[in-house]
Amino acid sequence: MSNLAQRSLEGTFLVLYRTACRAYRPLRGWIGAAVLCVFIAMTAAVVHFFPQSNWDMFAYTAAILEPEAESAKDLHQQAYSIVKDNVSDGEYLTLTRDRPYRIRQADDPDAFMTMLGFYRLKLLYFETARVLTAFMDPVKALRLISLASAVAVGGVLLVWLGRTGTLMYGPVVVALLTVSAFGDAAQLLSPDLYATVFLVLTAWFYLERWDIPAALSLIAAFLVRPDHLAFIGVFFVFAAIYGPGRWTLSACFAACLALYVWLTRGAHHPGWWIHLWFTHVEYVPTLEGFDPPFSVASYLKILMRSTVRSLMSQTWLAVLFAEVLFFARCIRPAGMNARAKVLLYAVFASICAKYVVFPHYETRFYLPYLVIMGMILLVSWHRQQVSGPDSRKVSAG
Numbered sequence: 430m431s432n433l434a435q436r437s438l439e440g441t442f443l444v445l446y447r448t449a450c451r452a453y454r455p456l457r458g459w460i461g462a463a464v465l466c467v468f469i470a471m472t473a474a475v476v477h478f479f480p481q482s483n484w485d486m487f488a489y490t491a492a493i494l495e496p497e498a499e500s501a502k503d504l505h506q507q508a509y510s511i512v513k514d515n516v517s518d519g520e521y522l523t524l525t526r527d528r529p530y531r532i533r534q535a536d537d538p539d540a541f542m543t544m545l546g547f548y549r550l551k552l553l554y555f556e557t558a559r560v561l562t563a564f565m566d567p568v569k570a571l572r573l574i575s576l577a578s579a580v581a582v583g584g585v586l587l588v589w590l591g592r593t594g595t596l597m598y599g600p601v602v603v604a605l606l607t608v609s610a611f612g613d614a615a616q617l618l619s620p621d622l623y624a625t626v627f628l629v630l631t632a633w634f635y636l637e638r639w640d641i642p643a644a645l646s647l648i649a650a651f652l653v654r655p656d657h658l659a660f661i662g663v664f665f666v667f668a669a670i671y672g673p674g675r676w677t678l679s680a681c682f683a684a685c686l687a688l689y690v691w692l693t694r695g696a697h698h699p700g701w702w703i704h705l706w707f708t709h710v711e712y713v714p715t716l717e718g719f720d721p722p723f724s725v726a727s728y729l730k731i732l733m734r735s736t737v738r739s740l741m742s743q744t745w746l747a748v749l750f751a752e753v754l755f756f757a758r759c760i761r762p763a764g765m766n767a768r769a770k771v772l773l774y775a776v777f778a779s780i781c782a783k784y785v786v787f788p789h790y791e792t793r794f795y796l797p798y799l800v801i802m803g804m805i806l807l808v809s810w811h812r813q814q815v816s817g818p819d820s821r822k823v824s825a826g
Contacts, residue, residue, distance in 0.1 A: 461599030462587060468603045469583030472615050476576045481616040482520045484531060486512050486568060487541070488548045489618065493558050493567040495545070505538035515568040533714035540715035546697040547704065553652035554620040571618050578622040579615040585629045586804070592637070593808045605803040608744050610792035621793045624653040628660075628797035632776075632804070636768050640674045644681040650797075651685045655692055659786060660779035660798070661685050667775040673768045705731065705787060735788035745792040745799060749780065752802045760806060764813045773805045 491498075491508035498504035513521050525535040534541045549555075554574070561570035590596045606612075614622045627650035634643035647664075650657050665682040668674045698704070699716055706721050709731040713719050739746050762770065776798045783789075792799075 458596035461590070461597040463599070465583060465587055465590070465599035465602055468606070469580060472579050472583075472612055473576050475612065476572070476579060476615045479616065480572050480575075480618065481613075482516045482524060483617060483619075484524050484534075485548075486516075486571075486618050487524070487534070488544055489555075489558075489571055490567045491541070492545055492548045492551075493555050493562065493570075495549075501538045501542045505541050509535065511566050511568055515566070528712075530712040530714055537715070540717070543716035546699050546716070547707075550655045550692050550698060551620050551653055552692065553649060554623055554654075557623070568618070574623055575615055575618065578626050579611075581626045582611070582622065582629055582800075585626065585633060586800075589629075589633050589804060589808075592633075593811070595808055595811050598807055598811070601807060602804070605748075605800060608748050609796050609799040609803075610744065611796060611800075614793040614796050617793070619793070620653050621796060624650045624657060625797040625800070627653065628657065629800060629804075632772055632801045635674060635772055636805075638673075638768070640677040643674065644677045647678075647681050648685060648688075651688065655689055656783070656787065658685055658689050659783045660775070663779040663782055664772075664775040667771045667778070671767050671771045673771055701787070709735065709788070732785075732788050735784075735790040738790040743790055743792045745795040748792075748799050749777075749795070749802075752799070752806060753777070755806055755810075760809055761813055765809050769805050769809055773802060776802050776805075 487508050490511050491504050494504055494507050494511075498507065509525070512524070516524070525531055534544070557574060558567055558570040561573060564570075565573070586602055587596075587599075590598065590602065611622075614625070627646045631643045631646040631650065634640075634646060647657075647661055651661060661678075661682050665678045668678040692698075699707075699719075702723050703716065703719065703721070706727070707713060707716070710721075710727065736746075756773075765773075780795055780798050783794075789795075
């Protein structure tokens, strides 16, 4: 039997809990929105005051400056000088002297120029940065894009929650963003978060039946990162099967495919296998004359190594597994509308397709897809709790 102290302690906890619940329920939407807004504001502040540095800064800066440069040597000198002005002495030393590859890139402009084919494809990313360079240097412009993208993603998700009556789940969305490496993608100087803005917009527009804005956003995401063509192709197939947005997405896929052919030719991209080898096997100092033969054994080794690295140091596989499990256990597919199913199935299939084609192990590459899946599942679960046959006991959400 419990004693007086135990009963008093439990009674006090119950009173406090019930009081908190009574205060929370009428304000749950506002509280959820506030939690999401505070998280986005915190992320933006961290991006501004504590940005991360990586070697890609040199290549992105050079790609922005390339149209104005007089020679490879001049472009190399400008890019390295601008990055040096925007990082600490220790960071600059690490980025230029900590391994043979970086030493060669810092000392050899011609070797450095061969690397730009990997970066020139991200057309909209660089064009946006070039507009901003009228007011600031390229590194600051790219950091501003990352900061603005973080705020924009938060804004789209806030509107999405508001339109679906699920603002109370703001803390759940914050948790989803956290485990999906949202903060890392925002701090890092890369186009990943910029593309995420357009992909999340695409998802929301499509679910709202605004097919033309969805297609335009999808094209913008493609122009930021052309590797999203895999998602566009899978999305088009599922839309063709189920029907919603079939013709608009067909036109979108055709346009992006044509753009991809044009971009890869104009940017002098070295090709899929060389890119895969360079990323996962060896950072060769120059791509001049580099042409390793395709090997099934090497490809399988890359796939296995990336999977191990994903499991050991990244979160995307765990998040994807949790979302699939949640779908299997908590969602009735028959209760979902056709557009939600098309988008959900397309996103999941495209993650698998992208990984097979180019097995990136870092979570940031899957950020937009994990967020879109999470939002669809969250909203679908909420609606089924409220209006489904087993919803007599409605969730507090």
